[in-house]
Amino acid sequence: MTTEWSLDELYKGFDDPAYGKDVAELTAQIDALATLLADAGRMQEKERTEKVLAAQSGIAQLFYQLSLYVELRQSVNTEDGTVMAENAKLMKLQAKMAPLEAAAGKLLAGIRDVDALAKESGLVREHTFYLKEKQKEAKHLLSDEVEEMAASMNMSGGAAWSKLQSYLTSTVKVDYQGKQITLSEVRNLAYSPEASVRKSAYEAEIAAYEKVEDAIAFSLNYIKNQVTMLSEKRGYASPLAMTLEQSRMKRETLDAMMAAIDEYLPVFRKYLRKKGGMLGHVNGLPWYDLFAPLGKADKTYSIEEAKQYLIDTFTKLTPEMADLMREAFENEWIDFYPRKGKEGGAFCAGAMWLKQSRILTNYDGYFGSVDTLAHELGHAFHNRQIENHAPLNQDYPMPVAETASTFNEVHLGKAARAEASGEELLNLLENDIKEQTQCIVDIYSRYLFETAVFEQSQNKFLMADDLKQIMLDAQKKTYGDGLDPECMHPYMWVCKGHYYSEGLSFYNFPYAFGNLFALGLYSQFEKEGEAFIGKYKAMLSATPCCTIEEAGAMMGIDLTKKDFWRTGLSEIAEEIEQFCTM
Structure with missing residues (x-):
């Protein structure tokens, strides 16, 4: 393959x-x-x-x-x-x-x-x-x-600054154990089962950012200033107001979701402190152990094994999804491994006129990478539902863009945990909570960071030290005492490309939306079974031609009410309680 x-x-x-x-x-x-x-x-x-x-x-x-x-x-x-x-x-x-x-x-x-x-x-x-x-x-x-x-x-202007950030983060040389590796490679080591590897990789990653921090700080300042200027000239109240209108999403929906998240932050902090204690830390979890595997974490998947595992698992959801996954693996839709010059992270891009997609990952063989494949193939499934739409009817807004992908993650995680026990169950359960924490707590910190950058960059030029402090403040407000205050990540603004789109601001809260929306939808699937799939596909198909709230209404959900968002958060809370008592 x-x-x-x-x-x-x-x-x-x-x-x-x-x-x-x-x-x-x-x-x-x-x-x-x-x-x-x-x-x-x-x-x-x-x-x-x-x-x-x-x-x-x-x-x-x-x-x-x-x-x-x-x-x-x-x-x-x-x-x-x-x-x-x-x-x-x-x-x-x-x-x-x-x-x-x-x-x-x-x-x-x-x-x-x-x-x-x-x-x-x-x-x-x-x-x-x-x-x-x-x-x-x-x-x-x-x-x-x-x-x-x-x-x-x-x-x-903005587009050029955006490309500079992408170029610098994909080409910066990371000095690690006597050799030079890419940023993607060193960040993947955060998932290593070896504590010394995680810590040394974190230190090498932080040191690498120092080489490019000033240039990327300039990029962020000028992009955000351009967005603010244009949003004001166009008559929007703020860049966030512009983003919400572009997202076809009401402020009431965003506020309801964020308020519910704020209520549940202590639950996530309880998980982080528990994990820190299990790893021998007494002052919260240091950042370099945020992604540390617990339980039996030595299993890896070859690409062929990942393919078969995904197909077998998603056949139980719907054969249509499994067939799409087979098509993606066998027809060269996926670029798997990190290499010099390749962007970090992962994405899925639809080529709807070909009835295909293309997926980029930085695959390392661990379950997290298999989960990433499931996530990106969820995007491909969403693309499949709209591929027969007219070209002008193919753009769906940011929040629902993460729904099908996260729904896949929910299905994969539940299926894997249902077949596991003992150390393997501990590993899978903690992996899921870890990802939920990223989608809820870290996304909230990114939202707060971007909000602060938009506000403060209008009054001063934010140097790298300023941006690092804003990021640390955002992490303290969200992670709280769950993280070791002496070992956080002041450079998370450098490596996250979502901050650097001049045409798309606040690409953070859609992940929390997609995560919690997907949890609510999956709860419906568990109750309705096969009958759910037709409604789900119809909703995905409709997303380019409806508002966020209308998409929710198609599934019988009022997204402007905090109660709905509590539903998904309460399910995560139950997993955290299970983890803490195992």
């Missing part, structure tokens, strides 16, 4: 005639949209709406195909100059598109009655939700000239 993904079904290279043809076609379609918009005033409402929708669909599809290929190539080799050059070309086209998209958005926002027009046009009917969202977004659009300038300046 190959361990690197194949991108040949996208393009066989930048010299592939199909790639050049699509770049030329995208350029031509952008020019055609400009001509269409210039003539739109002479058309009837139905005609111009249909033509603009068709033009937008074609451009969206081509740009996504091309940019996906470039991004996938770059993610496994951030030092490839050819990829960087192609990315620059696409960014120029994107800048050219920006004012046209803004003008098209304003035109579509001017439709007098979307529902009435939908009765006359099947294309409009298919895009009713999209058109109504455009009407909301139009309130925040700037003039065509300013939109074009903002997009052009972003190329050497």
Whole structure:
């Protein structure tokens, strides 16, 4: 089985005639949209709406195909100059598109009655939700000239700073035991069963960040300043308000979830102190032992073993999921191992026009890596539910983006623990609580950190020492006395790429949302069995064309009420109690 993904079904290279043809076609379609918009005033409402929708669909599809290929190539080799050059070309086209998209958005926002027009046009009917969202977004659009300038300046502004962070963290050399390894490799050692390895790896990781901290601090400051400036110019109350509107999520939902989490923080701290005591610590758990395995932790999985384990486990959920997993392993959708120049972490990217996805991981063979594969394949399952949607109806908001992936993790964890006992059960139970702690407590700390950075960066330039202190303050507020105050992680802002998107802020609370939403959904699955799967798939399919609260309502859930969020948190609390008394 190959361990690197194949991108040949996208393009066989930048010299592939199909790639050049699509770049030329995208350029031509952008020019055609400009001509269409210039003539739109002479058309009837139905005609111009249909033509603009068709033009937008074609451009969206081509740009996504091309940019996906470039991004996938770059993610496994951030030092490839050819990829960087192609990315620059696409960014120029994107800048050219920006004012046209803004003008098209304003035109579509001017439709007098979307529902009435939908009765006359099947294309409009298919895009009713999209058109109504455009009407909301139009309130925040700037003039065509300013939109074009903002997009052009972003190329050497926020987008460039974002790529700098990615480049530095993927290429920084970590000095470890007489050799140089990547950041991904040293971070993977946090899961080692050897205490000395975990501690020395943590120390080497911290030392490595010192080499790049200043440049990345500049990146974070300028990205957040750009986001704040644009959100203010667009009339949003704050970057968070902009993110919530982009997420189609009410502030009441976020507040209800965070309030419930705050109630349960003492429970998570109890777990951390218990784990610290089991590992011989008396002042809380030091950061380098946060991911320390407990119980029988020596089992590893080859890629073939991971494949079979996942297929067998998810056949019990639905054969459709198991078949998708088999397809991903056998058809070279996955890039498994860390290597020089490859990004850290993991992600799944959909190639819906091919009815495929591509998955990047940094696989180390432990159960956590198998769990990561299940998570990313959950994203692929979500992609499968929307692959027949029109190109303009394929974007689902951040919070529900983590639902299918986390649902898979819940299923895998429960299945594994149901078959285990003794030391193996202890290991699996603690692994699950450990991941839940990351999705709840650490995510809460990241949310607090990003909130503070947005606020403080408006009054001062935040140097690396400032950012480290803000991160430590956020960790103290969330982890509390669960962590050893003398051994925390002041550099978590350096290695988390989510902070560095100029177009997507607060990509942290969606993980907590997805985790707790998935726990609630899985509870339904346990009660309803096979009947649940059809509703679940229908909800996932609907996510690009509904609000977060509407998605919850499809499953009979009111997400604005704290009681729902307590449901998932109480289940985690039961696991923690079981762990503490084992």
